[in-house]
Amino acid sequence: MSVGVWAAFVLVLRRELCLSFRRPDQLIQPLVFFLIVTTLFPLGLSVQLTLLREMAPGVLWVAALLASLLSLDALFKSDADDGTLEQLVLSGQGLYVIVLAKTLAHWLVSGAALVLVSPVVGTALAIPLTAFATMMLSLALGTLTLSWLGAIGAGLTVGLKRGNVLLSLIVLPLAMPLLIFGAGATDRAISGTSAAGALYLLGALCVLTCTLAPFAATSALRITLE
Amino acid sequence: MWTWFYRLASPPSVYRVAAALTPWFLTLAAIVIGCGLIAGLAIAPPDYQQGDAFRIIYVHAPSAWLSLFAYTTMAVAGGIALIWRIKMGHAVAAATAPIGASFTLAALVTGSLWGRPMWGTYWAWDPRLTSELILLFLYVGVMALRPAFEDPSRGDRAAALLSIVGVVNVPIIKYSVVWWNSLHQAATVAKLGRPSMPGSMLWPLLTMFLGFMLFYGAVLCIRLRGEVLNRERQAVWVREAIKSR
Amino acid sequence: MNIAADGLCVEKVHVWRGDRHVLKGVSLEVRPGELMHVSGPNGAGKTTLLRVITGLLRPEQGSVAWRGKSIMTAPTDYQNELAYASHEPALKSDLTALENLRFMVGLRRRVTARELQASLERTGVAGCADLPARVLSAGQRRRVAMARILAVRAALWLLDEPYTNLDAAGCALLSALLVEHTEQGGLALVVAHHDLNVAATTRHLGLQG
Amino acid sequence: MSNSFWSMGGYARYVWPSVAFACAVLAWNLWAAIRYLAAARQRTARALAMAASDSA
Numbered sequence: 001m002s003v004g005v006w007a008a009f010v011l012v013l014r015r016e017l018c019l020s021f022r023r024p025d026q027l028i029q030p031l032v033f034f035l036i037v038t039t040l041f042p043l044g045l046s047v048q049l050t051l052l053r054e055m056a057p058g059v060l061w062v063a064a065l066l067a068s069l070l071s072l073d074a075l076f077k078s079d080a081d082d083g084t085l086e087q088l089v090l091s092g093q094g095l096y097v098i099v100l101a102k103t104l105a106h107w108l109v110s111g112a113a114l115v116l117v118s119p120v121v122g123t124a125l126a127i128p129l130t131a132f133a134t135m136m137l138s139l140a141l142g143t144l145t146l147s148w149l150g151a152i153g154a155g156l157t158v159g160l161k162r163g164n165v166l167l168s169l170i171v172l173p174l175a176m177p178l179l180i181f182g183a184g185a186t187d188r189a190i191s192g193t194s195a196a197g198a199l200y201l202l203g204a205l206c207v208l209t210c211t212l213a214p215f216a217a218t219s220a221l222r223i224t225l226e
Numbered sequence: 227m228w229t230w231f232y233r234l235a236s237p238p239s240v241y242r243v244a245a246a247l248t249p250w251f252l253t254l255a256a257i258v259i260g261c262g263l264i265a266g267l268a269i270a271p272p273d274y275q276q277g278d279a280f281r282i283i284y285v286h287a288p289s290a291w292l293s294l295f296a297y298t299t300m301a302v303a304g305g306i307a308l309i310w311r312i313k314m315g316h317a318v319a320a321a322t323a324p325i326g327a328s329f330t331l332a333a334l335v336t337g338s339l340w341g342r343p344m345w346g347t348y349w350a351w352d353p354r355l356t357s358e359l360i361l362l363f364l365y366v367g368v369m370a371l372r373p374a375f376e377d378p379s380r381g382d383r384a385a386a387l388l389s390i391v392g393v394v395n396v397p398i399i400k401y402s403v404v405w406w407n408s409l410h411q412a413a414t415v416a417k418l419g420r421p422s423m424p425g426s427m428l429w430p431l432l433t434m435f436l437g438f439m440l441f442y443g444a445v446l447c448i449r450l451r452g453e454v455l456n457r458e459r460q461a462v463w464v465r466e467a468i469k470s471r
Numbered sequence: 472m473n474i475a476a477d478g479l480c481v482e483k484v485h486v487w488r489g490d491r492h493v494l495k496g497v498s499l500e501v502r503p504g505e506l507m508h509v510s511g512p513n514g515a516g517k518t519t520l521l522r523v524i525t526g527l528l529r530p531e532q533g534s535v536a537w538r539g540k541s542i543m544t545a546p547t548d549y550q551n552e553l554a555y556a557s558h559e560p561a562l563k564s565d566l567t568a569l570e571n572l573r574f575m576v577g578l579r580r581r582v583t584a585r586e587l588q589a590s591l592e593r594t595g596v597a598g599c600a601d602l603p604a605r606v607l608s609a610g611q612r613r614r615v616a617m618a619r620i621l622a623v624r625a626a627l628w629l630l631d632e633p634y635t636n637l638d639a640a641g642c643a644l645l646s647a648l649l650v651e652h653t654e655q656g657g658l659a660l661v662v663a664h665h666d667l668n669v670a671a672t673t674r675h676l677g678l679q680g
Numbered sequence: 681m682s683n684s685f686w687s688m689g690g691y692a693r694y695v696w697p698s699v700a701f702a703c704a705v706l707a708w709n710l711w712a713a714i715r716y717l718a719a720a721r722q723r724t725a726r727a728l729a730m731a732a733s734d735s736a
Contacts (some may be wrong), residue, residue, distance in 0.1 A: 169366065169367050339697055
């Protein structure tokens, strides 16, 4: 009576969420980082609402990207350090399912939290209320895509000492398309024109990454776990 | 049935073949690039729109093409090595990376010099140059990942995987940058594209392409021998290879 | 290559770590109901050999066969039948001992909390079922790892230095568990630099430095 | 003909530096490759010599 794929997926998901909520400070830090980075820009630029609104999508998205990148490093590192990652690999369940569950749990904890906080940042950056829906949808898709790309980067750099700088160096070039489409969608939503085109492209990118990235992350883990 | 491929991919034969090909590639490359440069700079007629500034294409286009070709070669070699566990694939990938990165840099510099008269600045976020810049970041990522592992064979495999992920993303990046550029490019600025060229302008360009490819072959063969030696240090055949030229 | 009917057969395995030739043509064979003791000085490649047998590390040359079939043909099925205990016991320090077991064993088979509690009792750490793993002593953590090995009910046990941090009672318990496991037709491969006094048919493999 | 050739129709400031940089990249590639091969041969020779002296 071995455990089915879905049961294993749910079990790993519950394990990750349970572990994350045992250390709430780890969850709050990326959010605070996101808020701090977005308050830097108005201080650095000017507080003219028109200029701020012009800058808002880019600022919001770059801050969200960097905040999620910050927490990606811990995706496999804590498990690798205490030896549980090996047990997960040898658990008899496909590593694809385990990586799928771990990355989704990481997104729920970091990406989704960013999306929930983004209205606060949106009002701070003078983004009109009407654009909130598109902004949050594009952020959700974007951070999910980034979590998958980050899973590949984390898989490759899990064993390295100063891995997190290398992780950003590897993941950011791959994340540029989603920044372009995401900021583009938010920008159009602000200016009132329909952001459907950019959202469709972002959605397509998200689906592509969600299906292919776990394979790459799985083989990345096998390489570094040897 | 793949025995000839495995024999060809065996380290000693790769080393010998690379050593034999280098002089041929080098002399041919020198001749072809020489002719191409003379033709491009002196013989080809100036462009009706950009005048003689357009001659920069004879060094920019081949570099840009080579930067992409080298990345694809690196990804394919890495893929072969990862899937069929042929170590020489990693040697080829490791040898190709710095060459490709240097030509990406060449494409960026010549591209911005070419754009200067048109745009009034050295960098106007032209879509082609922007994707070339991101390609350079991809190169740097792969070249930074390979030596980060103590065990060289693990570093090779990690770099191979990253280059495969990268090569899948190159078209996506190119498309998204073009899409992004059409978003902000209100004014119609003469793009850096290759205008449809009459024969007298085209053949020097093709010559330069051939010359750069031959040069790439030569440098790859030289670097490949170094990579093979680094990976086969204990092998028996290495002892004779070291003594002979 | 003599096909062991159903058991573990490692055939001339070679592994290089960078320039170091760590495993030079290692071969071994374990039949059901037997215990294989692998010993050797530090750096002799004991852990590397174990990682090759689990399938985590692919050897440059040589093969590992389980029940006559190479483990590379169906890795997950093979891994479903083995239990691997590495140097340090694999426990999440934020989770309690019971939770650790539930998440680890739960991936392998449907198991109830009562069964897990029973295996914890069997290894003498029932008391700290609800304590977070970080407060447990090294010996207790080792015993929780032993409980995991028991609860997983794997045919093949691969134990890397299982006797470390165990007190006298713990060592006796582990030896008893090994005997019980081999009597039920299970296989065990134990890496230890001291000799084991386990009443089971034991083979021995000494790895050179 | 020759001085108009060098002036590149007034764009000499851009054409010649581009060509020069491209040639510099070609030259660097060749030099770096040869140096890399020489270093690899030297390292291998030293490793072999050391191995020979160990086993002797």
